[in-house]
Amino acid sequence: MNGKNFRMPARRLATVATATALAAGPAVLAGAGSAHATGDEGRASAVVLRTGLDVSLLNKTVNVPLAVSLNEVQAPQSAEKTALTAQLDGVDGGKAFSVLDAQVASAKADVTDAKAEAATTLAHAKLHVPGLPLLSLIELGTVTSKATCEAGGTPTATSNLLGSVTVLGKKVTLTAGGPTEVEVPGVGEVRLDLSKTETTTRTAAATALELTVSINPLKLNVAEVEGSLTLAKATCEAPAAPAAETTPADGVKPQGAPAEAGLAQTGGSSTTPYIAGGAVALLVAGGGAFAFARRGRS
DSSP states (O other): OOTHHHHHHHHHHHHHHHHHHHHHHHHHHHHHHOOOOOOOOOEEEEEEEEEEEEEEETTTTEEEEEOOEESOEEESSEEEEOOOEEEEEEEETTEEEEEEEEEEEEEEEEEOSSEEEEEEEEEEEEEOOTTOSSSOSEEEEEEEEEEEEETTSOOEEEEEEEEEEEETTEEEOOOTTSOEEEEETTTEEEEEEEEEEEEOSSEEEEEEEEEEEEEOGGGOOSEEEEEEEEEEEEEEEOOOOOOOOOOOOTTOOOTTOHHHHHHHHHTOOTTHHHHHHHHHHHHHHHHHHHHHHHHHHO
16 A cells, blocks of 8 residues: 555544644633523512402491402513403492592503513592492592612602592692591591602512591491502512622732633733644644554555
């Protein structure tokens, strides 16, 4: 056999070995250094109306809890409801009793990796309780609440009341400085707290209006209503902030990497080990091919 038949494959083998060594080194380094951490999911909730009332009928011989919620949503991702009425059965002679009617009633909650947010809007609404079929407990223009919690940011909570408010037939002016109490002789009492907001480092909550109710029309004990109502509430909890990437300060060499430091002092770069590895592979492949060619000549 002619020795030339062995020299070309040997050269190709050396070239392939070198290229493989050079390409594999950076790929291995990149694979070992990449890691992704996922934080806690954010949360958000919103509700247009929530009641916690006790209704006593016929001198408290019959007690009916008036527990109603309208457009209540909770979101690990997103949710929205826009129903305009809330009804309760069994407290008005077996007929459905309308607790709330509104022209606009919406609740929305949305959560992403970067932010959790909730918002509610209630407009041109009338709220009724048993025992007062013709008189609204409260009539209002527009109330809104919004809570926003961004990952790594400062949570915010806001609520607003626009337009007039009428309680038990009386127009009232509400202030954020303290509760407003309305008393109507022969009907009952209502206490209103306006625009409650609360924030922490990761959470926020906003409530447009809270009512504490005590109703007993003409003290007849036909329908006595006591308890609380919440209008337009929004809450959120921020997603966990992504871990910040840290880089060493200028002039500070990371510990545990003496080889890299030595390369920097001699003018080498981070690819030098792979170039050296490729050269070694080339020498090994060349030596093997040379020995193989000599054996063929003999």
